[in-house]
Amino acid sequence: EPEVTQTPSHQVTQMGQEVILRCVPISNHLYFYWYRQILGQKVEFLVSFYNNEISEKSEIFDDQFSVERPDGSNFTLKIRSTKLEDSAMYFCASSEPSGIYNEQFFGPGTRLTVL
């Protein structure tokens, strides 16, 4: 069964460093998303991406964040200068363009720890 994959599973970085989180969505999906979950809190939407551009972004997704689909398979989230409060589990998701009832398929997540 096709699945969304994410690498790395755990990333530890120093405050102020840049990190890139990688995702490989399901191959025939056209909508891509990033969410995050700070420990003990709810899952929050960051950004959605379609047709090589951002469709929607949340207030969290400020200038420190960017997304890219560098080739036909990868979807990346970059944080330019990490802060302590960026420590969270980051989930990538993808969905197919089959209407408003289509579900989003989630990857296993990348746990980002900023020291």
Add this chain to the structure above:
Amino acid sequence: AQSVTQLDSHVSVSEGTPVLLRCNYSSSYSPSLFWYVQHPNKGLQLLLKYTSAATLVKGINGFEAEFKKSETSFHLTKPSAHMSDAAEYFCVVRGSYSSASKIIFGSGTRLSIRP
């Protein structure tokens, strides 16, 4: 704006007894509703989704949910709990009437199963 409220942060039941996880939604139109499950240190897995075809929705692992418009509820149930059901459960609503829309998570209900 679309939102969901999960009424219980923690539910504990004995193995073999029924499970009820409560969710109320707020929506300005006919909502797209989902239940996702997150097992410890795992990603988010879709349990079931409401597609307006039927008010009683059956999902994986014996779970089902009933959409009640009059009560704006979408409670998740299972007749008989199993130890493997111990996990975090999220009620989710689509953010807008668009197939590319973000999804909005409730705060989650942690389900514990007593032997």
